[in-house]
Amino acid sequence: MFDKVLVANRGEIAVRVMRACEELGIGTVAVYSDADKHAGHVRYADEAYNVGPARAADSYLDQEAIIDAAKQADADAIHPGYGFLAENADFAERVQETDGVTWVGPESESMEALGEKTKARKIMQSADVPIVPGTTDPVDDPEEVVEFGEENGFPVAIKAEGGGGGRGMKIVHDPEEAEEQLESAKREGEAYFSNDSVYLERYLENPRHIEVQIIADHHGNVRHLGERDCSLQRRHQKVIEEGPSPALNDALREKIGDAARRGVRESDYYNAGTVEFLVEEDTDREQGELLGEEANFYFLEVNTRIQVEHCVTEEITDIDIVKWQLRVAMDEEITFEQDDVEIEGHAMEFRINAENAADDFAPATGGSLDTYDPPGGIGVRLDDALRQGDDLVTDYDSMIAKLITYGGDREECIERGKRALKDFDIEGIPTVIPFHRLMLTDEKFVTGTHTTKYLDEHLDRTR
Ligand SMILES: Nc1ncc2cc(-c3cccc4ccccc34)c(N3CC[C@@H](N)C3)nc2n1
Ligand SMILES: [Ca+2]
Numbered sequence: 048m049f050d051k052v053l054v055a056n057r058g059e060i061a062v063r064v065m066r067a068c069e070e071l072g073i074g075t076v077a078v079y080s081d082a083d084k085h086a087g088h089v090r091y092a093d094e095a096y097n098v099g100p101a102r103a104a105d106s107y108l109d110q111e112a113i114i115d116a117a118k119q120a121d122a123d124a125i126h127p128g129y130g131f132l133a134e135n136a137d138f139a140e141r142v143q144e145t146d147g148v149t150w151v152g153p154e155s156e157s158m159e160a161l162g163e164k165t166k167a168r169k170i171m172q173s174a175d176v177p178i179v180p181g182t183t184d185p186v187d188d189p190e191e192v193v194e195f196g197e198e199n200g201f202p203v204a205i206k207a208e209g210g211g212g213g214r215g216m217k218i219v220h221d222p223e224e225a226e227e228q229l230e231s232a233k234r235e236g237e238a239y240f241s242n243d244s245v246y247l248e249r250y251l252e253n254p255r256h257i258e259v260q261i262i263a264d265h266h267g268n269v270r271h272l273g274e275r276d277c278s279l280q281r282r283h284q285k286v287i288e289e290g291p292s293p294a295l296n297d298a299l300r301e302k303i304g305d306a307a308r309r310g311v312r313e314s315d316y317y318n319a320g321t322v323e324f325l326v327e328e329d330t331d332r333e334q335g336e337l338l339g340e341e342a343n344f345y346f347l348e349v350n351t352r353i354q355v356e357h358c359v360t361e362e363i364t365d366i367d368i369v370k371w372q373l374r375v376a377m378d379e380e381i382t383f384e385q386d387d388v389e390i391e392g393h394a395m396e397f398r399i400n401a402e403n404a405a406d407d408f409a410p411a412t413g414g415s416l417d418t419y420d421p422p423g424g425i426g427v428r429l430d431d432a433l434r435q436g437d438d439l440v441t442d443y444d445s446m447i448a449k450l451i452t453y454g455g456d457r458e459e460c461i462e463r464g465k466r467a468l469k470d471f472d473i474e475g476i477p478t479v480i481p482f483h484r485l486m487l488t489d490e491k492f493v494t495g496t497h498t499t500k501y502l503d504e505h506l507d508r509t510r
Contacts, residue, residue: 048073048377049068049073049124049373049376050123051073051075051076051123051124052073052075052076052122052123052124052125052126052151052373053076053078053117053125053126054068054075054076054077054078054092054125054128055078055107055127055128055131055132056088056107056126056128056130056131056133057080057083057086057088057432057443058087058431058443058446059430059431059446059447059448059449060128060129060130060355060430061077061091061128061432062088062431062432063358063430064128064369065077065088065091066369067367067369067372067373068373070367071370071373071374074093074094075092075093075094076092076094076095076116076120077089077091077092077094077095077096078095078096078098078106078107078112078113079095079096079097079098079106080097080098080099080100080101080102080103080106080107080442081099081100081106082100082440082442083440084097085437085438086432086437086440087431087432087433087437088432096116096119098116099112102442103131103442103443107131107132107443108131108132110132110135110137110138113125113132114141114142114145117142117148118145118148122148123148124149124151124376125148125149125150125151126151126152126372126373127151127152127352128352128353129352129353129354129355130444134162134350134351136159136162137155139152139153139154139155143155149377151372151373151376152318152319152351152352152372152376153316153318153320153351154315154316154317157351158351160314161314161316161320161348161349161351162209162351163208164206164208164210164211164246165182165183165184165208165244165246167314167346167348167349168181168246168346169183170310170313171310171313171346173313174306174309174310174312174313175306175309176306176307176310176346177306177343177344177345177346178345178346179204179248179249179345179346179347180199180249180345181247181248181249182195182246182247182248183246184246185246186245186246186247189225189226189229190225192219192225192229193222193225195247196219196221196225199249200249201220201221201222201250202218202219202220202250202252203218203219203225203247204216204217204218205218205219205228205229205232205246206232206245206247207232207235207236207240207242207243207245208236208240208245208246209236209239209240209244210239210240211348211350212283214235214283215232215235215236215239215245216232217229217231217232217235218250229245251325251327251345252500253327253328253330253498253499254327254498254499255276255278255294255325255326255328255338255498255499256276256277256278256280256323256325256347256499257276257277257278257292257323257324257344258274258275258321258322258323258324258350259272259274259275259303259304259306259307259321259322259324260274260357260360260368261307261308261316261319261320261321261322262318262319262368262371262372262375262381263316263317263318263320264317264375264379264380264381265317265378266380266381268380268381269308269311270308270381270384270388271308271385271388272360272364272366272388273291273300273304273360273363273364274291274292274295274300274303275288275290275292275359275360276288276289276290276291276292276293276294276495277356278294278498278499278501279486279492279497279501279502280502280503281408281502281503285356285398286483286486286502287395287397287398287483287486288355288356288359288395288396289393289394289395289396289457289460290359290360290363290390290393290394291363291393293495294326294328294332294337294338294495294496295326295337295342296337296338296339296340298340299326299337299339299340299342302344303324303326303344306322306324306344306346307324310346310349311349314349316349316351317375318372318375319357319369319371319372319375320349320350320351320352321349321350321354322346322349323346323348323349323350324344324345324346324347325345325347326338326342326343326344326345327342328496328498329342330498332496333496334494334495334496353368353372355396355398355446355449356396357369358394358396358428358430358449358451359394359396359451360394362392362394362451362453363392363393363394363453364388364389364390364391366383366388392454392455392456392459392460393453393457393460394451394452394454395451395452395461395464396449396451397450397451397452397464397483398446398449399431399446399447399449399450399471399473399478399479399480400445400446400447400478400479401414401439401441401445401446401447401476401478402445402477402478402479403477404479404481404482405481406477408479410441410445411439411441411476411477412441413438413439413441414475415436415437415438415439415475416433416434416437416438416473416474416475416476417435417474417475418472418473418474418475419433419434419435419436419437419472419473420435420470420471421448421471422450422467422470422471423470424466424467424470425463426452426453426454426460426463427450427451427452427453428450428451428452428453429448429449429450430448430449430451431447431449433448439475439476447478450464450467450471452464452467461487464483464487465487468480468483468484468487469484491505
């Protein structure tokens with residue numbers, strides 16, 4: 048049993064993890080940069096350690112400083128949250144090698160293996176999980192791109208081996224573009240991920256982005272907790288996530304969930320993770336019509352961390368994923384069977400970013416929460432680390448809170464979303480709340496027939 052856990056993160060996810068610790072009777076340790084001296088996660092923790100100046104590289108990404116804080120606090124474990132060092136295999140390894148401090152996450156080896164996209168694709172293939180048609184080895188020669196395109200059809204996606212989250216992906220629409228796009232994909236791979244290896248996939252024109260939540264323990268138990276539909280994206284940033292997907296019927300849902308479980312079991316993975324898929328949309332699908340088990344779905348990548356949108360799954364399964372992360376890290380067995388996992392109702396997560404949607408979502412450059420009056424009531428969950436009067440910290444990402452609404456079905460969930468967003472009163476900084484209110488009246492979104500490209504193609508219309 049852990050006595051104390053250090054959360055190597057900030058903002059809403061740091062408080063979220065600390066709340067799980069509180070419920071398990073575990074002490075909480077916060078780390079903070081100079082910019083976060085008065086931040087909510089510092090207020091919430093039992094104790095807090097400064098790890099450096101505002102720049103993330105000198106604080107939240109400073110592995111030495113964070114491990115030193117864990118030693119000073121005599122913490123038994125480090126939970127990385129998401130972002131920062133959450134998927135840094137070297138850091139996971141360093142924590143694992145630090146006596147008396149446990150890493151709350153997967154083995155650094157499986158993080159490494161699944162982080163290398165071609166290796167992950169090979170593992171999935173051997174587990175009979177369909178992968179996007181493409182190569183499972185890196186390519187170097189533009190000729191290979193042209194041949195692949197001629198055989199499988201253009202456009203072709205060139206992806207960085209160490210990429211993910213939309214960064215490091217180039218699209219080749221015809222043979223003439225092959226050489227230039229290959230070079231730029233390799234350059235970007237080197238620049239962003241210090242890895243210039245790239246591989247090919249057929250580019251799917253209208254996919255839905257479906258991801259399956261997994262929790263696995265050290266005793267061979269692997270469970271999936273259903274899917275989340277993250278198809279409403281803007282420039283590769285998720286905007287609204289929901290579960291269950293409004294596009295899948297139960298047969299396809301089960302098929303995808305089982306595929307995710309098989310893939311994770313094959314990878315000797317444990318703790319929480321998410322298997323991402325692309326599901327080919329049937330573009331003339333009418334409202335009410337669902338994609339069935341004959342629909343094509345393909346493995347995309349594994350996220351070896353807790354995700355921003357994990358709350359959606361918690362609301363529809365009533366399973367606390369972060370508490371299970373902590374229990375698994377304490378070597379406990381998962382106590383529920385796959386058949387015990389029941390999806391009930393519908394949940395949506397609205398990311399509350401301090402951005403001005405009317406100004407192309409430009410992040411706020413400063414300001415204070417002169418008014419911060421969040422919604423409450425039935426079916427409303429707010430994950431944040433803020434209170435009225437706080438100064439906005441603009442040194443990190445722009446997400447300041449997550450509003451999650453729950454209803455008996457998608458319609459009630461949307462009604463609750465409208466009511467909660469109407470009640471959510473923030474003054475002193477710009478936020479995307481007006482944009483979310485608008486989205487809940489958008490016909491494509493309300494009928495659940497939007498795909499991942501919808502916003503990028505139609506955003507001016509919804510402004
Ligand atoms: N072969 C193939 N075809 C279509 C794809 C579509 C996406 C994608 C996924 C989610 C949102 C998108 C928005 C605009 C463009 C692409 C996407 C995609 N992503 C985007 C982020 C990263 N997770 C991988 N990979 C794709 N790969
Ligand atoms: Ca990803």
